[in-house]
Amino acid sequence: MAEKSIKQFDEKNDEQVYVSVRETLESARGKVERVVNSAMVEAYWEIGRQIVGATGERAEYGKHLVRYLAERLTAEYGKGFDYTNLTNMRKFYQAFPILDTVCQELSWSHYRRLMRIPNQEQREFYMNAAAEEHWTVRQLDHQIATFYRERLLSSQGEKRELIRSEIQRSEPVTAADDFIKDPYVLDFLDLGGRTDFDEHQLEQALMTRLQEFMLELGRGFAFVGRQYRLDGEQASYYVDLIFYNIKLKCYVLIELKTRPLNAKDVGQMDFYVRLFNEKYAGPDDNPTIGLILCSSSDRTVAKYSALADGKGLFASSYVTCLPTEEELTDALEPTRRAIAEARAEREEK
Incomplete structure (x- = not known):
């Protein structure tokens, strides 16, 4: 009797509920990813600021400090904080010294590409365009390459x-x-x-x-x-x-x-x-x-x-x-x- 009643359920409605639930989960996942991305970009900017603030104009000490931080942070947090990435965080702060001008919608990969643009006005142009147009990193790279x-x-x-x-x-x-x-x-x-x-x-x-x-x-x-x-x-x-x-x-x-x-x-x-x-x-x-x-x-x-x-x-x-x-x-x-x-x-x- 129970099996017969189950078959009487509306399969079309089941699918609609599934789709609705799935959309809710995907939306929540997207919000979490955006929040995490924004927090990490801000954290990388802050790390870069602290490194620049601690080293000032002392280039040799700067290399020493980055190596020291990389060794300790990599052991604790993984290769995301190796010498190359910490150097990029320092460059990130130097390229975008005002945090309020950084577009939170962009990923760290976007900023690693933007940092390679030497001209500040050009960097800001491509940053704003990438955020407004929702460019992927590949699309951003193509737009820069094609001037x-x-x-x-x-x-x-x-x-x-x-x-x-x-x-x-x-x-x-x-x-x-x-x-x-x-x-x-x-x-x-x-x-x-x-x-x-x-x-x-x-x-x-x-x-x-x-x-x-x-x-x-x-x-x-x-x-x-x-x-x-x-x-x-x-x-x-x-x-x-x-x-x-x-x-x-x-x-x-x-x-x-x-x-x-x-x-x-x-x-x-x-x-x-x-x-x-x-x-x-x-x-x-x-x-x-x-x-x-x-x-x-x-x-x-x-x-x-x-x-x-x-x-x-x-x-x-x-x-x-x-x-x-x-x-x-x-x-x-x-x-x-x-x-x-x-x-x-x-x-x-």
Whole structure:
């Protein structure tokens, strides 16, 4: 009789209860891990502070003290406090001397990578970006290796100079300038250095590695669709990729070009953005952004087309291999040169 009554229980409800209990446990485990991580990061900072405070400028004594502490602490607490790790704790304090500026969301592994950045401003930029975007250590390392900050600031600087000098407009730089980069590094596509792919193949490669592409795009992106159809009165048009940026509260249309940028590309994107704003964007959405990703940009097109209007149209180049520092410097040079020329023209006036 008891066996029969057990079979009458709702198995679907059993599963729902299990899922709910499991979610509770996972949430609690995550909270514990975050608390433990935060406590350990703070403890490592404090250990570094005490070592620096005790040694001051006495380098030789500092080495002696770290060796002494490593021997005793390793015997009591394990290899997590060996000479190398204690040295890293000292460097951690020296790199981030104010505890309140340390992001508790990041792990010790994040900080070991950040400490290798010699410039304080760069360290703080990547620390804040990693915390805000929830980058893994591997993602943080990739963004540093691909000069994420430099590419972002280069695009922002170019836009500001164009607005102030060439366009003679009073509009501020749009929020989109906070995530537009030039160039975009698509080394995750594993194209093996190929340059003979067409736009369809590039689009398919990006879809296959969508997560990595969204990381490269930047903050707050959600995928909407590919070959997204826009219906006009007599014809339909297809946008390569559409995303929604949650932070900017707007749609982002992306067109892929495996050749250099031309004026026709800008006109096409301008048309798509206008049509999308009119027929597809919601009343609460901010104006749509259009981004053309091309094999190389053209300064003339950028200066004498709708790209120069500061109205949400952008064009950036892309590379499919991880560039060296010298190669990226060369890629950023046209932008820097344009900024210098714009400043010179403004000063002459």
